[in-house]
Structures are given as structure tokens and as C-alpha cells.
Amino acid sequence: MLKRWLYSTSHKDIGLMYLCFGFFAGLIGTSLSMFIRLELAMPGRGLLDGNGQLYNVIITAHALIMLLWMVTPALFGGFGNWLVPILIGAPDVAFPRLNNISFWLLINSFVLLLLSTLVEQGAGTGWTAYPPLSVQHSGASVDLAILALHINGLSSILGSINLLVTIFGMRTVGMGLNQLPLFVWAIAFTSFLIILAFPVLAAALVMLLTDRNLNTAYFSESGDPVLYQHIFWFFGHPEVYILVLPAFGIISHVISFYSQKPIFGFLGMVCALGAISILGFIVWAHHMFTVGLDLDTIAYFTSATMIIAVPTGMKIFSWLATIYGGRTWFTTPMMFAIGFLSLFTAGGVTGVVLANAGVDMLVHDTYYVVAHFHYVLSMGAVFGIFAGLYFWLGLMTGLSYNEGRGILHFWTLFIGVNLTFFPMHMLGLGGMPRRMYDYADCFIGWNSLASYGSMVSFFSLLLLAAPINLMSTNNVPSYKITLASTLEWLLPATPAHHTYSTLPVLRTTR
Numbered sequence: 466m467l468k469r470w471l472y473s474t475s476h477k478d479i480g481l482m483y484l485c486f487g488f489f490a491g492l493i494g495t496s497l498s499m500f501i502r503l504e505l506a507m508p509g510r511g512l513l514d515g516n517g518q519l520y521n522v523i524i525t526a527h528a529l530i531m532l533l534w535m536v537t538p539a540l541f542g543g544f545g546n547w548l549v550p551i552l553i554g555a556p557d558v559a560f561p562r563l564n565n566i567s568f569w570l571l572i573n574s575f576v577l578l579l580l581s582t583l584v585e586q587g588a589g590t591g592w593t594a595y596p597p598l599s600v601q602h603s604g605a606s607v608d609l610a611i612l613a614l615h616i617n618g619l620s621s622i623l624g625s626i627n628l629l630v631t632i633f634g635m636r637t638v639g640m641g642l643n644q645l646p647l648f649v650w651a652i653a654f655t656s657f658l659i660i661l662a663f664p665v666l667a668a669a670l671v672m673l674l675t676d677r678n679l680n681t682a683y684f685s686e687s688g689d690p691v692l693y694q695h696i697f698w699f700f701g702h703p704e705v706y707i708l709v710l711p712a713f714g715i716i717s718h719v720i721s722f723y724s725q726k727p728i729f730g731f732l733g734m735v736c737a738l739g740a741i742s743i744l745g746f747i748v749w750a751h752h753m754f755t756v757g758l759d760l761d762t763i764a765y766f767t768s769a770t771m772i773i774a775v776p777t778g779m780k781i782f783s784w785l786a787t788i789y790g791g792r793t794w795f796t797t798p799m800m801f802a803i804g805f806l807s808l809f810t811a812g813g814v815t816g817v818v819l820a821n822a823g824v825d826m827l828v829h830d831t832y833y834v835v836a837h838f839h840y841v842l843s844m845g846a847v848f849g850i851f852a853g854l855y856f857w858l859g860l861m862t863g864l865s866y867n868e869g870r871g872i873l874h875f876w877t878l879f880i881g882v883n884l885t886f887f888p889m890h891m892l893g894l895g896g897m898p899r900r901m902y903d904y905a906d907c908f909i910g911w912n913s914l915a916s917y918g919s920m921v922s923f924f925s926l927l928l929l930a931a932p933i934n935l936m937s938t939n940n941v942p943s944y945k946i947t948l949a950s951t952l953e954w955l956l957p958a959t960p961a962h963h964t965y966s967t968l969p970v971l972r973t974t975r
Contacts (some may be wrong), residue, residue: 475560480859486568487539487850490575492926494530497523499923502885503649506916508904520902521589523724526582528592529610532708533617534575536846540711541621541659542568544853545628545652547861552646554637559630569625574616574831581609583655593701596684596693600676608677611670618663625656632656647728650735651714654742658703658710661746666700671695691756698749706745709809710738710843712849713780716802719852720784723799724791730783737776737783745771754822755829763822774813781810797871797932801852804879805845812840815890830900831891851878851929858933870932877925884918900972 475934500523504511513519529530546564550557558564581588586605599607632645632653645653672683673693682688721728728734752768754763763967793799815837817823852873858866888911897908904912 470567474556474557474565476546476550476561476564478805479564480543480545482568483542483546483571483855484544486571486575487535487543489533490530490538493579494527494535494924495923495939497527499919501527502916502919504902505912507913508906509908511902513902515902517902518586518589521581521591521900522587524890524900524962525588525590525610526578529578529614530685531576532592532704533614534578536708536842536850538571539850540708540715540846540853541625541652542609544648544711544857545624545655547651548857549628549631549649550635551876552649553635553640555631555635558627559635560627563623563627567620567627570616570620570623570810571726574620577609577613577616580605581613584609584765587768593697594673595697596673596676596688598692599673600685602677608666608674611674614670615667621659622663625659626637629660634909641690643732647713647717647731647734648711648714650738651717654738655707655710655803658707658742658745662700662707663701664812665696667915672696691753694753694756695750695839696724698752701752702749703742703745706741708846709849710741711826712805712846712853713738715849715853715856716784716805719798719802720787722856723794723796723802724787725794726787726791726895726964728783729786729790730779733779734783737779740776741773745777746943748773751820751822751825751890754825767820767822769828771817774817774820777813781813782807796855797866797868797875797915798852798856800849800875801855804875805848805852806839808844808879808882808918812837812845815840828893831893832889832899834896835899836886836889839882843886844882848878851875855932864933866932868896868932870928871939874925874928874932877928878922881918881920881922881925885915885922886918888912888915900919900926904958 473482499752501520504513513523534689544556549555551779584606586606588602588606588610590599590602590607590610594607595611632649636645672681675681676683676685676688684690684693711771717728717734748766748769750758750766754766758766782803788803815833819828819834819837851957855866855871858864892908892915895908897904
């Protein structure tokens with residue numbers, strides 16, 4: 466099996482390899498987050514014995530692994546590779562061997578990143594790698610992390626080109642763009658974002674590398690460290706949508722299927738995806754309100770950031786309208802989809818709060834910001850992964866899952882992540898700075914609650930394998946998705962076929 470996967474060019478094999486790798490990387494990243502929360506459970510010299518450099522290394526590795534080696538490979542590489550050719554009626558992706566090397570480049574980049582945490586004192590720059598700290602950081606650890614990011618970006622760009630050519634050049638006969646499923650649209654827009662954003666990151670990293678090793682002065686010495694922030698966040702903000710757009714596509718399919726009706730406002734949903742992709746590139750400096758921008762620039766980025774909430778709100782209300790007008794079937798994938806809606810909306814609301822420069826200057830670099838982006842990613846993108854995993858499990862593996870245990874997994878994770886990240890809003894409003902391994906005694910209560918919540922979340926991961934039944938879908942009870950009904954819903958159809966009468970019949974007998 467290992468030899469087959471090593472040389473395989475099948476989009477299904479490579480999609481499963483991406484998903485397995487994303488799960489493995491997610492376990493490592495989540496374990497690192499547990500070290501963070503155990504250190505912060507009480508003030509003073511805790512688990513890490515007051516070693517601030519080690520704490521920063523853990524923070525850096527956790528963030529990079531979860532963003533670039535867990536969420537992106539699972540959502541974009543895993544579900545994208547597995548589902549896109551099926552959804553558009555193509556036999557495989559356009560460049561199967563390129564698909565294979567994209568995956569193995571990702572593996573190599575991950576090894577380099579792990580090595581960067583072990584070389585000398587590790588890379589303790591934070592995931593943003595701001596100069597002058599990243600320039601003056603001693604040892605080869607930061608250089609290894611930069612190389613890992615370069616190779617990861619190359620892997621993502623090659624995968625994006627592959628999927629774009631597949632979508633626009635290998636659709637089945639007679640399938641127009643207005644007939645593409647929403648997940649395919651989401652992958653297409655994500656591919657554009659990757660191709661446009663990752664080269665910008667590569668440019669910033671090359672300049673950082675030369676500052677460190679060749680005595681150039683782009684960001685250090687006589688250079689401008691704020692220039693690095695502009696370049697980095699021109700990549701960094703679209704990266705947020707690179708992570709979450711595929712989850713939007715998955716949630717659209719799950720909600721449509723379990724509401725037993727087509728998604729409300731299909732064209733509006735596609736236009737919203739496009740608007741989010743475009744606006745995502747022109748709001749980058751809302752991460753930089755405290756660097757001394759002039760008032761007109763601050764006014765522009767505040768306004769543009771609030772405007773991006775409009776297409777996002779369109780998607781939320783379209784999903785709610787789909788649920789409202791349908792005969793909703795509350796299974797595990799649907800519960801994760803509804804959890805996604807509620808938590809992503811909460812994260813979006815705090816994003817609008819942070820878009821206001823006056824408020825952002827008060828809570829910048831506090832735990833309020835940490836709570837905001839974890840509600841969007843840890844509870845948005847990750848809930849999208851689980852919704853897709855349960856929804857397409859039968860199609861991808863031929864296995865079923867136990868509904869009761871799946872619901873238990875959902876509620877355990879839902880409660881755990883809210884206990885972990887909701888208290889961080891209070892910590893941030895109270896003024897607790899992020900990336901600090903110690904804190905004032907007045908923050909003990911909320912930090913202890915957040916640490917207890919992280920343990921519940923970690924326990925929920927142990928429940929992930931419990932719902933899966935090692936049996937064929939032919940033996941699945943009638944209230945579970947069958948492979949045939951899933952395939953019927955996935956295969957391309959003309960708009961005339963997308964009527965209520967031709968949706969897969971959901972058997973609800975217990």
C-alpha cells in the first residue's frame with residue numbers, strides 16, 4: 466500500500482494522502498497548543514520553567530503547522546483533489562505527476578519545519594517572522610523555517626495550477642461555468658488566491674534571507690521593517706481566505722444535501738466568493754493600524770475591511786435561507802455545518818470590531834485578536850473539514866460512521882473550543898498581551914477556563930476515530946448516507962436536474 470501511494474498519480478490516492486497528512490500534522494499542531502495552554506494555566510514558572518524562547522518556538526511551530534500544513538492540505542489538497550475531478554466529470558486532474566510531486570514537496574517542507582524547531586534554540590520569531598527579531602535571531606533555525614515556507618509555497622502553487630487547468634479545461638461535455646458546483650467554484654477562487662499571494666510571501670522571505678546572510682538592508686539596519694509588514698500581510702490576509710474558502714464550498718454542499726433543496730441564491734453565492742477573493746487583497750493594512758499610518762490610509766482600510774463583511778454576510782444568509790426553506794435533517798455533517806455557521810459568524814463579528822482602527826489600537830496584540838482568528842479558523846475551517854469528512858466518508862473510504870458517536874464528537878468539540886477561545890475575548894479586553902508566557906494574577910480565572918477547554922478539545926480528537934465503523938457502506942443502516950445516494954448528488958447535472966424532485970431521497974427511518 467505504501468509503495469502504491471508513493472508512486473500513485475491517481476487524484477483519489479493523492480487526495481487521501483493529503484487528508485492523512487493533514488490529520489497527522491493537525492495532531493502535532495494541537496499537541497503544541499496543549500503545551501501553550503498548560504503553560505498558561507497558571508501564572509509564574511509553569512510547564513516550561515520560564516523558558517521564554519522555548520515558548521516562542523512552540524507558538525511559531527503551532528501557528529505555521531496548523532495554517533500551512535494542516536488546514537490548507539486537508540481542505541484544498543485533500544478534498545480538492547478527491548472531489549473536483551468527480552464533480553466536473555473529469556477522469557483525473559490535468560497533470561497527475563505534478564499532483565504527486567506537489568504532495569511530496571509538502572512532506573519535505575514539513576520535515577524542514579520540524580527540523581527548524583530542533584536546530585540550536587529553534588525559530589522563535591512568531592509565525593509572522595517580523596524583523597528585526599527574525600533578522601537578528603541567531604542560528605540556522607530561521608533559515609530552515611524560511612526554506613520550509615518556500616517549498617510549501619511551491620507545493621501550493623503547483624497544486625493550484627493543476628486544479629485550475631482541470632476545472633477550466635477538463636469539464637465534461639456541455640458543462641458550463643454556471644453549472645459548476647459551489648465547491649468547485651470555491652477551489653477555483655482559492656487557486657487564484659494562492660497563485661497571486663504565495664509569490665509575494667516568497668519575495669519577502671528572500672529579502673529576509675539576504676538580510677540575515679548577505680548583509681543587505683531591506684528590513685534591518687537602514688532598511689524599513691514596516692515594509693516587511695506591508696509585503697507579508699499582502700500575502701497574509703488572502704491566506705485567511707485561502708484557508709476558509711474551500712470550507713465555504715463544503716458547507717454549501719452539506720447544507721444543501723441535508724436541507725433537501727438546492728442552495729438559495731446560487732449566482733449570489735458565486736459572486737460573493739469572487740468579491741471576497743478580490744477584497745481580500747485590498748485590506749491587508751488593517752493588521753498594521755499601530756505602525757503609524759496616516760489618517761486617510763487608516764480611514765480607507767477601516768472602510769474596506771467593513772465592506773468585506775457584506776459578501777460574507779450574503780453567504781451566511783443564503784445558507785440560513787436554505788436551511789429555513791428545507792426539510793432539515795440533523796445528522797453529524799449537518800451539525801458541524803451549523804456549528805460552522807454560528808462560530809464563523811461570531812468570529813466575523815469580532816472581525817468587524819477589529820476593523821475599527823480606534824478599537825484595534827486598544828486591543829492590538831492582545832488575546833482579543835487571538836480569539837477572533839481562532840473563531841474564524843479553529844472553529845470555522847476545522848469544522849468545515851469535519852463536516853466534509855463525515856459527509857463524504859462513505860464515498861472516499863467505503864466506510865460508515867456511528868451517528869450517535871459522531872454527534873458526541875461534535876458536541877465535545879463545540880463545547881471545548883468555545884471554552885477555550887471565548888474567555889480570550891475577556892482577556893484581550895482586560896489587556897493581556899499575546900505571545901507572553903507569564904501574566905498578571907488578575908487573569909488567572911479566564912486563563913484556567915481556557916486551559917480546561919483545550920483539554921476538552923483535545924479529548925474530542927480522541928473521539929474522532931470512534932464513530933467510524935470498519936464495514937462497507939452496503940451494511941450502513943438506513944439513516945446513514947449510502948454511497949449511491951452520495952454519488953447521485955455529486956455527479957454533474959444540468960440546472961434542469963437541480964429540482965427538489967430529483968434530489969437524493971433521504972431515508973429517515975430509525
